[in-house]
Amino acid sequence: MKGAAAAPAPAPANLDDPSRTGTPPVPRALSVPQNRCDRVASSPSSPSAATAPEPLPKAELHLHIEGTLEPELAFALAARNGVELPYATEDELRRAYSFADLQSFLNLYYALMAVLRTEDDFADLAHAYLARAKQQGVRHAEIFFDPQAHTARGVPIGTVIDGLARALDSAEETYGISTRLIMCFLRDESAESALTTFEAARPYFDRITAVGLDSAEVGHPPSKFKEVFALAREAGLKCVAHAGEEGPPAYVWEALDVLGVDRIDHGVRSLEDERLVARLVADQVPLTVCPLSNVRLRVIDDLADHPLPAMLDAGLLVTVNSDDPAYFGGYVDDNFTAVRDALGLDRETLRTLARNSFRASFLDEATRERYLREVDANQG
Ligand code: HPA
Numbered sequence: 001m002k003g004a005a006a007a008p009a010p011a012p013a014n015l016d017d018p019s020r021t022g023t024p025p026v027p028r029a030l031s032v033p034q035n036r037c038d039r040v041a042s043s044p045s046s047p048s049a050a051t052a053p054e055p056l057p058k059a060e061l062h063l064h065i066e067g068t069l070e071p072e073l074a075f076a077l078a079a080r081n082g083v084e085l086p087y088a089t090e091d092e093l094r095r096a097y098s099f100a101d102l103q104s105f106l107n108l109y110y111a112l113m114a115v116l117r118t119e120d121d122f123a124d125l126a127h128a129y130l131a132r133a134k135q136q137g138v139r140h141a142e143i144f145f146d147p148q149a150h151t152a153r154g155v156p157i158g159t160v161i162d163g164l165a166r167a168l169d170s171a172e173e174t175y176g177i178s179t180r181l182i183m184c185f186l187r188d189e190s191a192e193s194a195l196t197t198f199e200a201a202r203p204y205f206d207r208i209t210a211v212g213l214d215s216a217e218v219g220h221p222p223s224k225f226k227e228v229f230a231l232a233r234e235a236g237l238k239c240v241a242h243a244g245e246e247g248p249p250a251y252v253w254e255a256l257d258v259l260g261v262d263r264i265d266h267g268v269r270s271l272e273d274e275r276l277v278a279r280l281v282a283d284q285v286p287l288t289v290c291p292l293s294n295v296r297l298r299v300i301d302d303l304a305d306h307p308l309p310a311m312l313d314a315g316l317l318v319t320v321n322s323d324d325p326a327y328f329g330g331y332v333d334d335n336f337t338a339v340r341d342a343l344g345l346d347r348e349t350l351r352t353l354a355r356n357s358f359r360a361s362f363l364d365e366a367t368r369e370r371y372l373r374e375v376d377a378n379q380g
């Protein structure tokens with residue numbers, strides 16, 4: 001399925017897991033350079049280092065952990081697990097990051113997952129994300145994962161969840177970031193496969209806050225997953241769904257009325273339907289918008305044409321997120337900076353977006369209020 005290359009049996013797990021050894025969070029053997037923006041901000045030799053403002057505190061609500069797999073880590077894990085990648089070098093891989101649409105991205109996204117085999121791999125992946133997220137001002141992260149993309153390759157769901165949970169368990173202490181996990185169903189797989197995955201995850205429900213719906217949207221309406229979302233709600237899980245990214249406004253209606261979701265992921269095409277906008281505004285349904293993703297996947301031609309300002313003007317509860325930052329050219333604060341520059345957003349609008357991210361989160365009231373006070377106190 002999904003073009004994922006069959007991987008040979010994994011090599012024995014590397015034992016330099018930071019939570020076991022107390023060494024720095026990203027294991028030395030797998031350490032990756034920070035992305036360009038991070039390096040400029042944090043380099044001691046950078047003239048701007050002393051004056052660089054603190055990024056706004058924010059929650060990231062639309063982030064696929066598998067989409068944080070940077071080329072450096074992909075090659076390190078490939079070597080560790082004896083997986084052959086169809087790219088000779090990191091640069092060659094990076095040159096493949098030119099996408100015509102969602103499906104062309106998904107083909108690479110699923111293929112590269114072949115390097116993720118062991119609990120350590122998932123823990124290392126999450127640690128690498130959290131280290132970057134901290135530098136981007138992230139205080140809270142609600143993180144998607146795609147279990148079917150791993151179980152289909154013979155990786156047990158427990159390996160995925162235990163590996164991610166190990167990293168997330170130390171996230172508050174190590175990075176000052178609170179976290180939640182959102183288990184997504186692949187909408188281009190069958191409803192039965194989603195149900196099987198849901199039942200396989202039951203022993204781990206104490207680790208999971210919500211279920212979601214992702215992968216190729218068009219032709220796979222939310223209503224296909226009515227049953228599994230009803231079971232999720234019965235089990236006390238929150239519900240979110242990607243809708244209105246490439247798919248029509250009708251899919252957003254279905255996510256709301258058939259699945260009963262608490263948030264819509266993307267939702268940019270909602271603007272094509274006035275009645276839908278009125279509904280989303282009236283119910284203050286959060287939309288987790290991903291500006292750089294929208295441009296890279298050609299949902300929007302140019303960042304300068306992004307409907308984010310129109311969405312805010314309409315009274316929608318919009319948040320800004322990174323989606324698959326390793327593939328789309330930036331982490332969440334890079335998205336904030338990019339929309340500021342391309343759309344001329346002022347400081348108060350950026351502050352509204354940061355506030356919205358906490359308002360739209362699944363945090364308890366007291367923690368949410370504490371984070372909102374941090375936004376108000378930020379001088380940057
Ligand atoms: O942007 C996305 N859309 C749908 N599915 C996804 N899976 C990872 N990223 C995405």
Ligand SMILES: [Zn+2]
Pocket residue numbers: 062064214242265323
């Ligand atoms: Zn997404």
